[in-house]
Amino acid sequence: MLIARYRHRLPADYDMNRIRARVAERAPAWDVMPGLVLKAVTIEERGRGGATNAYSSLYLWQDASAAAAFLAAPAFRAVVDSFGRPRVETWLPSAVDFGPAATALFLSEESRLVALEEDLATLSETERTRGRAIAGEPGILGTLVGLDPEGWRLTRFTLRSEPAAGTPAVAIAHLARPGLAAARGR
Numbered sequence: 001m002l003i004a005r006y007r008h009r010l011p012a013d014y015d016m017n018r019i020r021a022r023v024a025e026r027a028p029a030w031d032v033m034p035g036l037v038l039k040a041v042t043i044e045e046r047g048r049g050g051a052t053n054a055y056s057s058l059y060l061w062q063d064a065s066a067a068a069a070f071l072a073a074p075a076f077r078a079v080v081d082s083f084g085r086p087r088v089e090t091w092l093p094s095a096v097d098f099g100p101a102a103t104a105l106f107l108s109e110e111s112r113l114v115a116l117e118e119d120l121a122t123l124s125e126t127e128r129t130r131g132r133a134i135a136g137e138p139g140i141l142g143t144l145v146g147l148d149p150e151g152w153r154l155t156r157f158t159l160r161s162e163p164a165a166g167t168p169a170v171a172i173a174h175l176a177r178p179g180l181a182a183a184r185g186r
Contacts, residue, residue, distance in 0.1 A: 001093045003112020003146040004085035007056035028178030035066020037179035042170040095131035098184045099140030106157035106169040111155040
């Protein structure tokens, strides 16, 4: 598996209804995307809980070749043509766990640097244990923990049906999950 995300910051006066319309128009294609486990599209709106206008896409791919095929496909070319080529962040999954929720409306993110003295095997086991515990909570669709070995950063994305108290979250405008059933069956 591979976790990937890109984010587009938009001007303060950008009409975010254009993004909502774009998401609604293009969403059905994501529901059948080969190699995709799930994709969460989020919209941040300045003055409505967001510090800026932005939209982003978080992906869980079955493997790196599926992600690479997407980046070479017309669907990604349309993103580049509309908004420019984004910086695509990627993470190697340390722990991917799915919970009982049928869908998710919010995405939260926790990130931290991995200290030089930390043992990566111990860290991975700790994250797998924590991931199973989070996934067992009501309202959790899934939790994805990934390691960015370029910056030695560990990031957890949690997809929830309700926002968690005290945890910043952004609203999910569309959740595609074409490979979720198969991934849950593993």
